[in-house]
Amino acid sequence: MKKLSAFLIIFISAFLTSCQQGDFSYDDTPQGNLDALWTLIDERYCFLSYKEKELGFSWADLRAKYSAKLNPKMSRVQLFEVLCQMLSELKDGHVNISTSLDLGRNWSWKEDYPENLDTELRQRYLGTDYHIGSGLKYTILPDNIAYVVYESFSDAIGEGNLSDMMSFLQLCNGMILDIRGNGGGELTNAERLSRRFTNEKVLVGYMSYKTGKGHDDFSEPRAEYVEPSEHIRWQKPVVLLVNRSCYSAANTFVRNMKEMPLVTVMGDQTGGGSGLPFSSELPIGWSVRFSASPSYDARMQHVEFGIEPDVKASLDESLAASGKDSMIEAARKLLTGQ
């Protein structure tokens, strides 16, 4: 009995001391929060090696650089600013600090470039009797060109919406699919729409995810294909209008459509954002979002900083004054062969 009791006491004591602690041993102090954020990005952000090379910074050096801006008595607002500055070095729209004070962000991918979109002008082309199929707005222009606007991949589109739209537009000579200003949303919506523009299974890219804390610990890239829809598919030329605000799922949609034979991508370079985001948090309680799973194009190249169009086009302000959207007009010319 004594031996059994001794064994139980030793076993339970050993067990209780083996209980694991959280990943962070950082205090809720300015330095503790900066260290926690730095470590989070160091271990989990999926573009660190790529961005260090492309943007010319060293993540290790940034820890010291921004630690020097801290002091123990600084306010929450000041700490927020320092942490946001550190994250801004990544130039990633999927990286944010979310607090009750503000949303920390770097939107230079769209703010540093011409918008190439005038929504009032776009509305003129749609008119007032356009159709609305969930997130899709569409009409037929006078030269028998279908004009479709999709403003956000967060707006769900069902197979029924797409089939009804394709049926309505089937006698048109071509389609302008305008996703300018589309900041992303659900990848499933992007995939569902892509499937209407191919008759064959098409390799559109690759995707992987982090398997460990090392900067280059990634899973084997998984090939991504777009398979033809079993419903009505579009068989005529398409011009996909894009601008710098096409981000995240919209960027992935452009990546997919670039591989379709009848599609011409026209406009400005897209905004990018090819990492699937994850959420985490800091000891102070602020939420942090970051890119966790990278996707690539069909040639295994990064599309994090955007995708070049097939045909460059921009919004002509002088033409806009006369009520014309130069990008839509360029697309119409391409489709009608004028």
Next chain:
Amino acid sequence: MSNSKWFASLEGGRCGLLLSLLFLSASLLAQTEYEVVPDRAPSSRAFLLGIGRTNQLDTYLSPMEYTGLQVSFLLQGERMTRLAHRHISFQSTFHGVFTSTENPAATAKYWGGRLAYDAGWHYHYSPLKNLDLKGGAMIGADVGFLYNDRNGNNPAQGQFSIDLSLSAGAGYSWSLWKLPMQASYQADLPMLGMMFRPEFGESYYEISQRGVGHDLVCAHPGNALSLRQFLTLDFCLRRVTLRIGYLCDIRQSNAHSLKYHDISHSFMFGIVRHFQLTRIRK
């Protein structure tokens, strides 16, 4: 172990309502040359409710430890079998847990739930008159979830595991002011199993595309050191057997560079019913 020791409260005569009915039926049937005989050893069923504190960590969702409230229920049945000259008992446990915890800064919450079923067999040995020692094995399955009310793209974690555990315990019976009482302790230590754990940065989208096959991990004390300890005291009040107890449930894993733990301490209380199946013999 004798049945009389195992069910000390029955032996006390205060909770033996069913036993009395058994004798009454037997005497009535004896007049028509039938008799009622025990068919199986006595068994017990316990239904307990619990309330306590829990500490949760799931680094797929957050690197911070969340703490808060846990409420639970526990259904536990136990009976002696005919195996090894009635020295082996069968125990089944159904445990349901609901948790609500928050991060240290109180800016985010976890909502969690878990259902676990365990079936075990114990060999009993009585070195002393009122002391019962037991040891054996259990097999069990767990399903659950943990939901973070703030995360956008990774808001929840699913939990699934099956395991084989070593189990040991002890029971001691005595009387206090002529009231039969029994104290019991049992510890279950998972030794081998299978658990679902996503890879380090694997998104739901990737899990849905690649399947969960590569997310099933062999669980053993090296990567999933867990332990459940249950200390109870049974006592009778009038004709009811009451049970109070302390349940310490420590579940941990460290796989795919992701840490998980759920460490809970609960006060349990409820009732125990003892009964015996019978058959009629001509």
